[in-house]
Amino acid sequence: MSPIRKIALRRIKQAPIKHLLLFAAILVSMMLISMLVFFSAETILRQNLAEKELPLSSFLQTVRLCITVAAGFLVLCSAIMIRIHIGLNRKQNEQLLAVLTSVGASPAQKKAFPFTQLQLIYAPAALCGILPGSLLGVTLGRRFLGTLGALISPAPSALLYLGVLLAQVIVGVGITALCCLLPQITFTPRSVISALKRQNPRAAVTSHSYRQSNTFKQKSLLRRLAQKSVDYSAPTYHTISLSFSISAFYPILMLLMMWHLLHVKVVLDANPFDGIETTGAVVSAVSHLFLCLGIFFLLLTLIGLASAWLMVRLQYANRRAAGKTYFSIGMDNADFRRVMRHELQTLILRSAIVLLIGTMIANTAFLMCVGG
Amino acid sequence: MLHIQNLRKTYPTTDGEIVALDNLSLVVNRGDFVAVVGRSGSGKTTLLNMIGGLDTPDSGSVMVDGIDMVRLPPKRAALLRRKTIGVIYQFYNLIPELTLRENITLPTELDGREIDEERLDHILSVVGLKGREGAYPDALSGGQQQRVAIARALFGQPSLLLADEPTGNLDAENSREIMRLLTMMNQTYGITVLMVTHSEEAAASAGRIITMADGRIIDDRRR
Ligand SMILES: Nc1ncnc2c1ncn2[C@@H]1O[C@H](COP(=O)(O)OP(=O)(O)OP(=O)(O)O)[C@@H](O)[C@H]1O
Ligand SMILES: [Mg+2]
Numbered sequence: 001m002s003p004i005r006k007i008a009l010r011r012i013k014q015a016p017i018k019h020l021l022l023f024a025a026i027l028v029s030m031m032l033i034s035m036l037v038f039f040s041a042e043t044i045l046r047q048n049l050a051e052k053e054l055p056l057s058s059f060l061q062t063v064r065l066c067i068t069v070a071a072g073f074l075v076l077c078s079a080i081m082i083r084i085h086i087g088l089n090r091k092q093n094e095q096l097l098a099v100l101t102s103v104g105a106s107p108a109q110k111k112a113f114p115f116t117q118l119q120l121i122y123a124p125a126a127l128c129g130i131l132p133g134s135l136l137g138v139t140l141g142r143r144f145l146g147t148l149g150a151l152i153s154p155a156p157s158a159l160l161y162l163g164v165l166l167a168q169v170i171v172g173v174g175i176t177a178l179c180c181l182l183p184q185i186t187f188t189p190r191s192v193i194s195a196l197k198r199q200n201p202r203a204a205v206t207s208h209s210y211r212q213s214n215t216f217k218q219k220s221l222l223r224r225l226a227q228k229s230v231d232y233s234a235p236t237y238h239t240i241s242l243s244f245s246i247s248a249f250y251p252i253l254m255l256l257m258m259w260h261l262l263h264v265k266v267v268l269d270a271n272p273f274d275g276i277e278t279t280g281a282v283v284s285a286v287s288h289l290f291l292c293l294g295i296f297f298l299l300l301t302l303i304g305l306a307s308a309w310l311m312v313r314l315q316y317a318n319r320r321a322a323g324k325t326y327f328s329i330g331m332d333n334a335d336f337r338r339v340m341r342h343e344l345q346t347l348i349l350r351s352a353i354v355l356l357i358g359t360m361i362a363n364t365a366f367l368m369c370v371g372g
Numbered sequence: 373m374l375h376i377q378n379l380r381k382t383y384p385t386t387d388g389e390i391v392a393l394d395n396l397s398l399v400v401n402r403g404d405f406v407a408v409v410g411r412s413g414s415g416k417t418t419l420l421n422m423i424g425g426l427d428t429p430d431s432g433s434v435m436v437d438g439i440d441m442v443r444l445p446p447k448r449a450a451l452l453r454r455k456t457i458g459v460i461y462q463f464y465n466l467i468p469e470l471t472l473r474e475n476i477t478l479p480t481e482l483d484g485r486e487i488d489e490e491r492l493d494h495i496l497s498v499v500g501l502k503g504r505e506g507a508y509p510d511a512l513s514g515g516q517q518q519r520v521a522i523a524r525a526l527f528g529q530p531s532l533l534l535a536d537e538p539t540g541n542l543d544a545e546n547s548r549e550i551m552r553l554l555t556m557m558n559q560t561y562g563i564t565v566l567m568v569t570h571s572e573e574a575a576a577s578a579g580r581i582i583t584m585a586d587g588r589i590i591d592d593r594r595r
Binding site: 002003006007010011014096098099100101102103104105106107108109 | 424426446447450451452453454455457459461465466467469470474478479481482483524528
């Protein structure tokens with residue numbers, strides 16, 4: 001076995017929970033995305049053409065649009081999640097690459113490391129999610145059309161499904177590959193040196209220029225210390241707050257989608273020619289879809305919260321270790337707790353802002369689907 | 373062996389430019405044991421990084437065995453590093469996920485060569501780590517980790533060894549042990565050694581002492 005592969009395998013063995021969460025996050029996201037894609041595909045492929053002129057087809061159109069939007073946001077969220085997990089190992093990876101460079105690993109050998117990780121975790125997780133997700137999507141789509149009475153009996157050729165599946169696999173694995181290879185490819189000699197030096201020059205520079213400003217000097221000392229710590233471990237705090245906001249964004253996305261979809265029924269109700277038991281039919285048609293979505297979104301939220309919690313605990317341990325410096329210059333435990341509280345406030349504020357912006361964007365997107 | 377000409381390196385910072393190396397020129401002959409001393413911030417580490425190809429200078433050249441490291445494509449530079457240059461740093465010499473043995477044989481494996489078990493055995497006993505081959509770096513003391521790094525450099529049969537404060541965080545006894553090993557590498561295996569150090573005692577075992585200040589060589593003494 002090549003040394004690079006050995007390193008990748010031992011990393012997994014050393015931190016099984018972290019990697020399990022990552023695997024689960026990718027698996028569930030991919031399952032959900034492919035379920036939505038196949039739901040849309042099935043409703044397009046097997047929709048009764050005779051119904052096309054009826055408002056039913058416009059309802060179907062809206063459902064599909066909403067689902068596409070949700071799938072788009074999900075792809076974005078899972079891409080960010082993967083980046084977050086890779087960010088967790090940034091320091092470790094930089095040090096590894098620094099040692100590899102210093103002992104003369106060629107550029108190709110250095111790139112082999114992220115590729116091995118792709119092979120061991122990201123790609124299997126994506127592939128495991130896609131197949132069951134697509135089967136679920138087809139089943140749900142069929143049931144959906146059946147309830148609305150718009151299912152045509154002859155199933156389209158299996159080749160068509162295979163095509164969609166192939167496209168899905170390519171897109172899914174492509175996205176994961178892109179997410180996990182990009183940060184490593186932009187690796188520069190500068191980071192080798194800083195990794196070997198055990199320093200963080202970028203954060204030091206930003207906090208330095210910050211320290212010069214007047215507003216900063218007027219803040220209380222503890223608040224300033226907290227601010228400096230947040231500046232210094234900026235990547236960690238960004239990661240944690242992003243992780244919290246994404247976890248909270250999943251149920252919000254789900255609720256937004258439900259709300260907008262259930263609103264469409266008013267249009268159906270108002271039309272005397274739709275030929276179906278309006279409200280009841282719509283609710284029963286989408287109920288299975290919503291049930292599945294609910295389970296998936298719940299899983300994603302739990303996984304997201306678990307990994308965010310893991311990061312918080314890690315950062316807290318780091319800060320506790322650094323707390324010794326505060327004690328050595330005569331601060332007491334209460335002061336330290338206050339510093340930690342300020343840091344926590346920053347974290348919560350950031351997560352809330354990101355979440356708010358995300359919600360607004362998602363809401364606009366859904367409004368455009370339903371309104372148009 | 374090593375020809376450095378007009379090497380210049382600056383770092384941009386918020387308070388202007390820092391000149392880490394100021395048109396530095398240096399020739400090191402094959403088989404030399406050179407100690408580089410100087411105040412903190414005088415550019416010693418920067419010089420070593422340039423020679424090892426970990427950083428690129430603004431101008432000037434670094435010739436190792438007649439090959440210009442600065443203008444070499446990354447792939448060839450990596451090959452050169454693997455075959456002719458061994459490095460020992462103050463921190464992070466070892467990969468924590470690999471055992472002691474795997475760390476030592478890493479450059480050879482990256483090169484795709486067979487591992488000479490007899491040589492490995494011999495080197496392990498030279499650095500006094502026989503019987504610990506399966507241990508992970510975490511389970512080793514600072515001095516032992518440094519000895520593993522030396523063993524790795526030795527196993528790769530380099531012609532040039534770059535050591536940045538190899539005894540920087542070790543006690544007197546461990547420092548002496550490391551210096552004994554470095555001297556042995558120089559005398560028994562004829563490896564050219566370039567070592568940065570703050571310790572007078574360590575510098576004393578070198579045949580040539582170079583003093584740096586503000587990115588320049590201000591003193592060059594042979595003993
Ligand atoms: N990545 C960097 N960014 C900005 N300035 C740097 C960087 N690396 C080094 N410097 C600066 O270059 C100068 C030389 O640094 P270098 O690390 O070579 O010193 P040194 O002689 O090894 O010091 P020490 O004995 O403390 O290790 C210093 O003034 C340092 O501040
Ligand atoms: Mg130094």
